[in-house]
Amino acid sequence: MKLADRVNKVKPSFTLEMTSRAAELKHAGHDVINFSAGQPDFNTPKNIIDAAKTGMDNGHTKYTAGSGMIELRNAICDKVKRENKINILPDQVLVSNGEKQSLYLACQALFQDGDEVIIFKPYWVSFPEFVTLSDARPLIIETDAQNNFEPDINTVLAAVNKNIKGIIINSPSNPTGSVWSQKTILELLKIAKKNNWVVISDECYERLVFDGEHIVSQKLSDENNIDADIITCMSMSKTYAMTGWRIGYAFGNNEIIKAMSKIQGQATSCANSVGQVASIEALNGDQTTVDNMIVIFKQRRDYMINLLNKLPEVNCLIPGGAFYAFPDFSYYIGKSFHEKKINNSFDLCEIFLNEAHVATIPGDGFGAPGYVRFSYAIDEKTIEDGIGRVEKIIEKIN
Ligand code: PLP
Numbered sequence: 001m002k003l004a005d006r007v008n009k010v011k012p013s014f015t016l017e018m019t020s021r022a023a024e025l026k027h028a029g030h031d032v033i034n035f036s037a038g039q040p041d042f043n044t045p046k047n048i049i050d051a052a053k054t055g056m057d058n059g060h061t062k063y064t065a066g067s068g069m070i071e072l073r074n075a076i077c078d079k080v081k082r083e084n085k086i087n088i089l090p091d092q093v094l095v096s097n098g099e100k101q102s103l104y105l106a107c108q109a110l111f112q113d114g115d116e117v118i119i120f121k122p123y124w125v126s127f128p129e130f131v132t133l134s135d136a137r138p139l140i141i142e143t144d145a146q147n148n149f150e151p152d153i154n155t156v157l158a159a160v161n162k163n164i165k166g167i168i169i170n171s172p173s174n175p176t177g178s179v180w181s182q183k184t185i186l187e188l189l190k191i192a193k194k195n196n197w198v199v200i201s202d203e204c205y206e207r208l209v210f211d212g213e214h215i216v217s218q219k220l221s222d223e224n225n226i227d228a229d230i231i232t233c234m235s236m237s238k239t240y241a242m243t244g245w246r247i248g249y250a251f252g253n254n255e256i257i258k259a260m261s262k263i264q265g266q267a268t269s270c271a272n273s274v275g276q277v278a279s280i281e282a283l284n285g286d287q288t289t290v291d292n293m294i295v296i297f298k299q300r301r302d303y304m305i306n307l308l309n310k311l312p313e314v315n316c317l318i319p320g321g322a323f324y325a326f327p328d329f330s331y332y333i334g335k336s337f338h339e340k341k342i343n344n345s346f347d348l349c350e351i352f353l354n355e356a357h358v359a360t361i362p363g364d365g366f367g368a369p370g371y372v373r374f375s376y377a378i379d380e381k382t383i384e385d386g387i388g389r390v391e392k393i394i395e396k397i398n
Pocket of ligand 1: 038097098099100101124170173174202204234235236237243246247248
């Protein structure tokens, strides 16, 4: 039996791997502190859960329209108009099984062999894999911590070539938590327009912006008459603590949306019906629990960054959004713990996990050697305990 070459082209999701290793240790009875989670620790708000229960009782347990229930696509249009200040029609919207599927479909619909797609480093682990699975080539462009991990426009201009077909942007970013400036996003949109690139704008952390307002790429393009081709991808997962419901959506040019919907129709038919009913309530219903969650995340961010920056030889920028801190531990790479050399951030995170039962995500996996991702989707007391354990480990590194 020989598997298709495609399987070898793609890397497994190591963030999911770290999360499951932490779960295994916990299951084996260890007191694990988990900074690896990519999801809110809160349960889905009760009004959303109740709407799902009522929806099931009312028979919303069947296939829906392939691109999503019209009631949900209408609710998305209303939300996008109200919160993001963009006017779209329901046929410009595709509802998928999580935003991850929307992003995958956008790459499948747009890219092919011979194309290149710009991705900024540090990147969310799935971006290069989506591009590779479309047979295109990721064109990785470095960003710098000193520049808030924002793309440098001159570097982008220097990389322009005729094979580039698209660019993926992600602000607020996973893993850095960085929120890019309006100026940077505007420049990227102009370059994309000039070179006929499609912009895939991953805005799943849109509500988790702590200092200032979220910048919506499509709105910025509209306001400045840029007319860039943008597919915006958003998610119910992070804002509404609905990661397990698997509902995300994309909107933009309806020709591209239709192409994505065509592929989705043959892959999964439609997104799950109960999640779609719940999402209508999430978008239209009471937002108090979401607003409270955002306040708590901001407090935790400040608390965690302060503790991380007190660790010897560790530096951490203040992330403007999402729920990740991305400190630089590169001082400890190349040193030793119990006579064993730490070659990279994978080794360092392995020590944190095995010796202190603290789960983190190594920056190398995001293309950022020396960095470690800490999620603050856990309470302050646990944050304090966990960073205390990390401190005891790094004291023993020499
Ligand atoms: N984009 C980024 C940057 C993410 O971090 C995630 C989830 O971790 C997603 C997309 C996918 O979200 P969803 O749960 O809607 O598939």
